[in-house]
Amino acid sequence: MTRPVVQPNGFARAGTVRLIIWIVAVQxxxxxxxxxxxxxxxxxxFERHRVTDVVLMxxxxxxxxxxxxxxxxxxxxxxxxxxxxVVLDRPEAGLVVFAPRYNRWARLAVNGEIIPLSDTPAWRxxxxxxxxxxxxxFLRAGRNSIALDVRRExxxxxxxxxxxxxxxxxxxxxxxxxxxxxxxxxxxxxLGLFGAGSCLxxxxxxxxxxxxxxxxxxxxxxxxxxxxQVDILTPSSEAVYGAAGQMTLLATFAxxxxxxxxxxxxxxxxxxxxxxLAPVFFVLIAAAAFTTDGMPALMRNMLEIGMVSLAxxxxxxxxxxxxxxxxxxxxxxxxxxxxxxxxxxxxxxDSIQVNPLNLNxxxxxxxxxxxxxxxxxxxxxxxxSRRLEDANALLDARIAAKQAELxxxxxxxxxREAEAAVQGERSRIMRxxxxxxxxxxxxxxxxxxxxxxxxxxxxxxVEQAIDDLRLLIDSLDSVGDTMDIALGQFRERAETKLRAxxxxxxxxxxxxxxxxxxxxxxxxAVYRVMQEAINNAVRxxxxxxxxxxISPLATGGVEIVIADDGRPGPVLWKRGRGLSNMxxxxxxxxxxxxxxxxxxxxxxxxxxxxx
Numbered sequence: 367m368t369r370p371v372v373q374p375n376g377f378a379r380a381g382t383v384r385l386i387i388w389i390v391a392v393q394x395x396x397x398x399x400x401x402x403x404x405x406x407x408x409x410x411x412f413e414r415h416r417v418t419d420v421v422l423m424x425x426x427x428x429x430x431x432x433x434x435x436x437x438x439x440x441x442x443x444x445x446x447x448x449x450x451x452v453v454l455d456r457p458e459a460g461l462v463v464f465a466p467r468y469n470r471w472a473r474l475a476v477n478g479e480i481i482p483l484s485d486t487p488a489w490r491x492x493x494x495x496x497x498x499x500x501x502x503x504f505l506r507a508g509r510n511s512i513a514l515d516v517r518r519e520x521x522x523x524x525x526x527x528x529x530x531x532x533x534x535x536x537x538x539x540x541x542x543x544x545x546x547x548x549x550x551x552x553x554x555x556x557l558g559l560f561g562a563g564s565c566l567x568x569x570x571x572x573x574x575x576x577x578x579x580x581x582x583x584x585x586x587x588x589x590x591x592x593x594x595q596v597d598i599l600t601p602s603s604e605a606v607y608g609a610a611g612q613m614t615l616l617a618t619f620a621x622x623x624x625x626x627x628x629x630x631x632x633x634x635x636x637x638x639x640x641x642x643l644a645p646v647f648f649v650l651i652a653a654a655a656f657t658t659d660g661m662p663a664l665m666r667n668m669l670e671i672g673m674v675s676l677a678x679x680x681x682x683x684x685x686x687x688x689x690x691x692x693x694x695x696x697x698x699x700x701x702x703x704x705x706x707x708x709x710x711x712x713x714x715x716d717s718i719q720v721n722p723l724n725l726n727x728x729x730x731x732x733x734x735x736x737x738x739x740x741x742x743x744x745x746x747x748x749x750x751s752r753r754l755e756d757a758n759a760l761l762d763a764r765i766a767a768k769q770a771e772l773x774x775x776x777x778x779x780x781x782r783e784a785e786a787a788v789q790g791e792r793s794r795i796m797r798x799x800x801x802x803x804x805x806x807x808x809x810x811x812x813x814x815x816x817x818x819x820x821x822x823x824x825x826x827x828v829e830q831a832i833d834d835l836r837l838l839i840d841s842l843d844s845v846g847d848t849m850d851i852a853l854g855q856f857r858e859r860a861e862t863k864l865r866a867x868x869x870x871x872x873x874x875x876x877x878x879x880x881x882x883x884x885x886x887x888x889x890x891a892v893y894r895v896m897q898e899a900i901n902n903a904v905r906x907x908x909x910x911x912x913x914x915x916i917s918p919l920a921t922g923g924v925e926i927v928i929a930d931d932g933r934p935g936p937v938l939w940k941r942g943r944g945l946s947n948m949x950x951x952x953x954x955x956x957x958x959x960x961x962x963x964x965x966x967x968x969x970x971x972x973x974x975x976x977x
Contacts, residue, residue: 381693388701396705411539412466415531417450417512434524441516441523449513452530457505459532463498464540467526469518470604474498477511493595494544499533519604520660551595558589576628584621590614609655612669616647619677619710626681626703630688630696636680647673678707849882849924850875852889853916860900864912867904874915882924884974891951892926892974895959898948899928899970907932909967922976923957929969 420439421429429449434440439448454461463474463481474481474496481504484497512530516523529536562585569578591614594607623640627633650669654661661669685703688696853875861871884892896914903912909932917925945961952959952972962969 381697385689385693385697385700388697389704392701392705393708409539409543411531411535412464412527412529412543415529415536417452417528417530420448420450420525420528423447423449423513432525439525444520444523445515445517446523446525447513447515448525448528449511450528450530452510452512454505454507454510456532457507457510458502460502461500461505461510462531462533462536462540463500463512464495464529464536465514465525465527466495466529466543467493467524468496468514469516469523469525470607471517472496473515475513475515476500476504477506479504494547495540497540519658520608521663551592553592554595555589555592558585558587558592561585562589576634577625580621580624580628582621584618584625587614587616587618587621591618603655603660605657605660606655608660608666609651612651612666613648615670616644616651616673619673620644622706623677623680623684626684626706629699629703630684631691632687633684635687636683640676640680643676674710678710681706849884850877850916852884853892853926856893856896857914860896860912860914863900863904869904869909870911872911872913874913874917876915876917877924882918882976888955888974891955892972895948895951895970895972896926896928898944902944902970903928903930903932903968907968909933919973919976924974926972926974927969928972930967932967933965 420432422432422439422441423446424430432439432441432446432448440446441448452461461476463476465472472483474483481498481500484499512528514525514528516525562582565578565582565585569575569582591611594611594614620640623637624634627635627637647669650661654666660666681703685696685700689700857871857873864871900912903909907930909930911931913927913929913931915927915929917927919925948970949959955974957972957974960971960973962971
């Protein structure tokens with residue numbers, strides 16, 4: 367449940383002033399537009415040829431003054447005869463008589479002769495006016511008597527005006543008057559149907575489905591009101607015609623009340639009375655449609671006043687509920703919704719003053735409803751925009767916090783990985799020193815303690831330890847270098863060893879500076895395999911040239927081939943510790959080792975997969 371917003375007195379007074387300004391501005395603009403759209407201007411042609419001495423003939427045959435407003439003549443019962451006089455200078459030109467509005471049946475007599483209706487079907491009830499063309503033979507120079515008999519099925523007969531003029535300009539004025547009378551009704555019908563269809567489409571999967579259905583009901587009632595204005599739906603009985611008008615009125619007010627009750631926060635609540643009374647109103651209206659005389663005038667007026675009053679009370683209560691919740695936020699909406707009571711009260715006053723006219727809020731109500739829905743669309747668009755901006759800001763804040771958290775976690779992981787890498791490299795170096803140089807130094811120590819050990823063996827063991835230490839240092843120096851640079855560091859040492867043995871190194875590198883990176887442990891294993899292969903060539907091949915070729919593999923790895931041009935001796939064919947170590951180191955780095963012997967020497971092929 368939405369709680370009212372408690373505001374200081376200063377804010378409450380400012381909100382009240384703002385509400386009054388909104389109400390005055392909306393009412394002024396609306397009624398100004400209404401007067402521009404439907405100005406109360408009498409056609410000059412009609413006014414110039416208006417019959418001004420219209421009187422009502424009583425039952426005793428004596429003329430008397432007709433009741434009603436200046437532009438409406440009211441009879442005393444269901445039937446009335448209105449009589450007037452027109453003076454003609456040229457009767458041979460003929461005469462056109464036009465009654466802009468009258469009851470559902472009218473008959474004209476000129477100088478006692480009945481004139482047939484020219485072009486307006488009687489079932490339209492005089493909504494488009496009646497036109498009679500009087501031939502010259504029925505006219506005379508001077509005074510001519512015009513008598514119009516008007517009948518209706520219930521209530522009192524009435525006549526809006528009586529126009530008499532020669533053919534010509536009056537015909538054009540009649541066509542314009544009918545067009546002006548018909549277009550608003552048809553426009554109301556089209557706008558109402560369009561509005562109802564749009565609201566029904568908007569109701570699908572919408573958070574404002576109830577408001578959309580209520581607006582669709584109000585638009586439907588207004589569309590039917592457009593049809594009712596031209597009397598298209600009731601070509602036969604005035605009772606049905608009056609009931610149809612009241613049905614459209616009931617549907618329109620039901621939709622407006624339901625919309626207002628759901629438009630403001632805290633609803634729906636105030637439409638319950640109308641929901642309970644709507645079936646009662648419906649039964650009364652439907653029952654009156656099947657009677658001969660229709661609903662009595664007093665009962666009809668009471669019914670219409672009751673519908674209008676109850677609907678306006680519910681609408682005003684809904685407005686007050688919204689203003690109590692948040693005066694500043696709902697001031698504009700309240701000002702627009704208040705158009706409904708002002709329009710309906712103006713229409714009610716007009717209906718009471720002109721008794722024969724039925725109450726009809728539809729023409730101006732559709733404009734108020736359209737303004738309200740437009741305001742609602744703008745309001746909800748702004749609300750959704752603000753919510754989207756707030757959600758985006760909140761999402762950005764959460765993303766920033768999560769990104770900072772991920773960056774901190776990534777930095778911690780990088781530190782731990784770096785520490786783990788340093789620790790792993792430290793362990794590998796210690797293991798290599800222990801397994802390689804440590805074992806060789808231990809052998810030197812044991813040989814030095816044995817007085818019978820040859821000095822040459824001790825020297826060779828020390829040289830092997832020094833070579834292994836240099837390989838370890840070179841592998842550490844190659845960190846960050848590419849494969850060809852790391853192998854290039856081994857080239858100088860291999861040439862020195864082969865030159866001392868009277869042999870020559872033929873170096874070939876086909877990597878062409880490719881960025882092939884290997885870990886220091888892998889480089890050290892490659893160094894040791896290459897060193898063991900060159901040592902075997904020096905000791906056992908008896909050749910003159912050692913070829914070392916480096917080339918890329920199609921799979922992204924590297925192939926290293928070490929070949930000599932000597933003859934393989936029996937020592938090489940024997941699988942010793944050195945050959946086993948070479949194969950073990952090759953497998954440790956994921957590579958393969960192959961040794962090929964033949965008449966042209968020995969080839970050691972080491973293939974290293976891509977990192």
